[in-house]
Amino acid sequence: MATRELGRTGVRISPIGLGSAQFSGGGAGTFWPALPQSQVDAIVKAAVDGGITWFDSAEGYGKGRSERSLSAALAHVGMRPGDVTVSTKWTPLARAARSIERTSGDRIANLAPFPVDLHQIHAPYGSLSSIRAQTRAMAHLVEQGRIRSAGVSNFSARQMETTHEELAKHGIPLAANQVQINLLHRKIETNGVLETARRLGITLIAYVPLRSGMLTGKLHADRTLVDKLPRQRRMLTGISHKSLDRTTPLIDELRTIADAHQATVGQVALAWLITYYGDTVVATPGASKPHHAEEAAGAMRITLSDEECRRLADLSTEVTS
Template structure:
């Protein structure tokens, strides 16, 4: 069984790897990028591999992902409260008052599975961060959510949100940002330092850099050309393949030594290189992928291996 980590300063304990559920929406912002046709099998495989938490969002198909996730949990015999669920409020074109008005929609889409972590999906709402945090704190005090998080917040925005929440007697638990061996911007932009100072967990999304760190596109460059346009625009640039070849060779050698995949090496580096501050939410469109990502937390790279991959990371 995978070790557990505390989510921020909350009383919630999570495995170093959770399952990102954007793939479970067939419509919305992720449609056609990495869809899954077998959400129940994906959820079951993640659970069987020891994963104890799942991240979804209102923006993933207007509740479609949330419903698919909780249907999968129910099919697997998981009762409400037995796993940790994180979801997000979408701020585009909305004011902070929408947070309270729409919480019932989130609870309904989650089919009465509780919200353990409720996150502001982007820092681009019509209200101030302070107003949004006050609304979140009210939901927490009302027992509708267990902890508060943000997503895609800069160091300054995260610090501001944490201060606003603290004024309400609540700690900011998490900030969800892009982190991977090919995206280490948290080390330069202040997010990592601020998170450590404030006791905030960083949740790494796109931890495999949209599949590049699996080695699939290095092995078959034609696969990149055939990928959906949105996927290529988001992360899948050809230059990422060229600059990461030395890294991939080292990852391949380490993977062979452990009898694991390159993707598992990339995930294991991510959840250990930064200590307990960073956890990851890779997604899975197939049952086999869910098994693979869960297995990434069953071994541990040595300090030498962590450092070597860090040196080769462009």
């Protein structure tokens, strides 16, 4: 299966990865119930069997529980260091840049024996230090060989430029910026993020690529599922009967294209993401069940035509304008 370079780092990844926020252990303030390790093992196995070669986690996902659960699952399914790419993130909230280096040992220990191939600043706000200071701390970790590459998440075009400039002083490329991108959220096209990423050779990692389930078509097919979602999830994602009504034309077209490719609605939505933007955009859908990971991996085997991509882009614009 074809891989893509992560920025200009030389690291190769599958166009679809697996996000692991759902491995955070559940509890108050999360969207996901606690998953037993046996289920996490099964999810990761389905992802690996489907051709997924990289896995994304974060310190903030259950205070390291997601990292530990992910590394245990990768080892359980027979993966060894070098077989897969693993990324994680540092939480900046109320912390200074020195925390990046101080907590790097936790990231390494939690993910062991798998190295930290990509370490990211989780957000451009909340830190007690400047973005340049945080970037210098990341650069030091790369120079020390503690992490393989450095990235960011939720950064604006200007903030990407700043990070790129600071890393360049150390001869290090900015590998990636992890931001929300999906058929219902295409702000990268108008806020300068996409243009900046292409110009500087930075990979954009799309999180919530299925808009928290809205782009699977399942909620449209069975409206009773909406009322069963946790209230917090509905409020934060904007999922409602009204939003389902508005997006129905897009889902109908996704279903038409899916039928033509013997695929699912969600697979076509993911295939659009990794096709429409060329090699610049990759995606990290989550999975709480093995068949979710299997389905996501299958999106990499769908070849959409230029016309299909344009039709979906046009409808996306119509339902979100």
